[in-house]
Amino acid sequence: xxxxxxxxxxxxxxxxxxxxxxxxxxIYVYQSSPWVKALANHDESQLFYRPTTKVYDIDDVVYYExxxxxxxxxxxxxxxxxxxxxxxxxxxxxxxxxxxxxxNAEAIKALVNNGFMVYSVDWRGYGKSTGVPSYxxxxxxxxxxxxxxxxxxxxxxxxxxxxxxxxxxQLAVKIAKDNPSKIDALVLDGSLASAHSFIEDNVEGSxxxxxxxxxxxxNQDYVAVRDIVDIENMPKLIIHSKTxxxxxxxxxxxxxxxxxxxxxFWETDTEHIRTLQDLTKETIEKLEALIQ
Numbered sequence: 609x610x611x612x613x614x615x616x617x618x619x620x621x622x623x624x625x626x627x628x629x630x631x632x633x634x635i636y637v638y639q640s641s642p643w644v645k646a647l648a649n650h651d652e653s654q655l656f657y658r659p660t661t662k663v664y665d666i667d668d669v670v671y672y673e674x675x676x677x678x679x680x681x682x683x684x685x686x687x688x689x690x691x692x693x694x695x696x697x698x699x700x701x702x703x704x705x706x707x708x709x710x711x712n713a714e715a716i717k718a719l720v721n722n723g724f725m726v727y728s729v730d731w732r733g734y735g736k737s738t739g740v741p742s743y744x745x746x747x748x749x750x751x752x753x754x755x756x757x758x759x760x761x762x763x764x765x766x767x768x769x770x771x772x773x774x775x776x777x778q779l780a781v782k783i784a785k786d787n788p789s790k791i792d793a794l795v796l797d798g799s800l801a802s803a804h805s806f807i808e809d810n811v812e813g814s815x816x817x818x819x820x821x822x823x824x825x826x827n828q829d830y831v832a833v834r835d836i837v838d839i840e841n842m843p844k845l846i847i848h849s850k851t852x853x854x855x856x857x858x859x860x861x862x863x864x865x866x867x868x869x870x871x872x873f874w875e876t877d878t879e880h881i882r883t884l885q886d887l888t889k890e891t892i893e894k895l896e897a898l899i900q
Contacts, residue, residue, distance in 0.1 A: 655807060656775060657741040658706040659734040666713045669720050674760070676729075678752045684737045685709075686729040686753050689716055695725040697767045697792075697899050700757050700783070702750060703728060704774030704798075704881060708735035715773075715884040722892045725766070729753035743803070747830060750779045751786075758790055767792040767899040773881045774798050774855060775806070777863075782830035785838050793898040794839065797847040798881040801833040801859040809856055833859075836867045843898050844871040847883050854880035 666689075674686040687709050699719055703712050709728045719726050731746040732739030739745065758768070768791050772780025777799020784794045800806045836844070844867050848860025857875075864873040874894065878886045 656705055656743070656803065657731075657733065657746075659731075659741060660707045660711055661733075661735065663708065663735045664710040664713065666710055666716070669713075669717055674727075674756055676749075676752050676756055678732070678748055679739075682732060682739045684729060684732060684739075684749045684752065685735055686727060686756060689720045689726040689728075691720050691723045691725060693723050695766060696723040696896065697769055698725045698727065698757070698761055699769045699771050699895075700754060701726050701728040702770070702772045702776030702779050702783075704776050710735065712773075715881075718884040718888045718891070722888070724769075724895070725761075727753070727757040744829070747779065747782065750783060754783050754787065758787075769793045769795060769895065769898065771795040772797070772799055775800050778802070778830055778832045781832040781835045781839070781863075784842060785835045788839065788842060791842060793843045793845070793895075795845045795847065795895070795898070796832070796860070796863060797883050798849065798852055798855050799832055799846070799860060799863055800855055801862050802831045803828075805833075805859060806855070809859070833863050833866050836863055840868055841870075845874060845894055845898060846871065847874045847876060849876045849878045849880065849883075851877055852880050 669689050670692065671687050671689040674688060676684040676686060678684050701712075701716065701719070703709060708730045709716075712728070716726050716728065729749060730737045731741050731749045733741040737749075754770075770780045770784050770791050770793075772778070772795070774797070777796040780794060780796060780799070784791050846860055846864040846867065848855075848857055848864075850857045852860075861873070864871060872894075876883055876887060884891050
């Protein structure tokens with residue numbers, strides 16, 4: 609009996625000694641990583657958004673600002689880029705969760721230099737826009753920006769393309785679903801399938817998956833893989849790289865599978881949302897085909 613007690617005691621102390629470093633490391637990670645802390649606290653504003661407030665000069669492109677007042681004391685900045693030649697079409701470009709409009713200058717130039725007028729908005733907290741990004745907030749900003757884009761366009765006869773990149777793909781699907789008569793084509797590049805899948809892809813195979821909420825506990829007002837089912841007749845181009853490390857290839861495939869015809873799936877081999885920069889000629893050809 610005494611021997612058994614001794615074994616239990618030794619085992620308990622051994623377990624405790626082994627557990628302490630794990631607990632200590634976990635506390636360290638929680639305190640030092642805003643993302644892990646946001647995951648544990650279910651803070652979606654910190655989980656999804658990586659805004660940059662520094663605005664970089666965008667040289668060699670003609671553009672001007674549109675200042676939107678979405679809410680009291682909240683100002684959102686949008687940018688309109690014009691080609692030097694008569695435009696082929698208008699593109700409502702929704703960037704991803706990192707950076708701001710100016711950090712996507714290379715992609716914007718690829719479009720503008722090939723004859724497309726581009727409108728892109730910095731959500732609250734991005735670039736010069738005030739406020740803090742949130743799930744509902746960026747939707748409100750995007751909807752206000754689309755109204756400004758559509759009603760303020762100087763050339764009504766031009767066809768309209770909504771182009772969503774990464775997290776912006778979710779918003780692009782929502783805008784296209786709600787405004788089918790105003791949009792001629794939808795393009796998604798490296799799009800998220802849903803808010804929940806984005807978190808799942810980041811914690812898959814790690815102990816952090818224990819901190820996830822159930823899918824139904826995440827905001828579900830706009831879900832790309834669900835909402836795209838409701839978009840009829842509109843031509844759709846779904847772009848996804850098979851080597852995308854930010855949003856797995858299977859997410860783009862799932863969106864394509866859920867979409868109604870007419871649709872095209874373009875499998876690429878670039879880094880995440882680098883299609884416009886690295887495959888400019890091919891992208892322009894596909895955009896032109898969409899609006900013919």
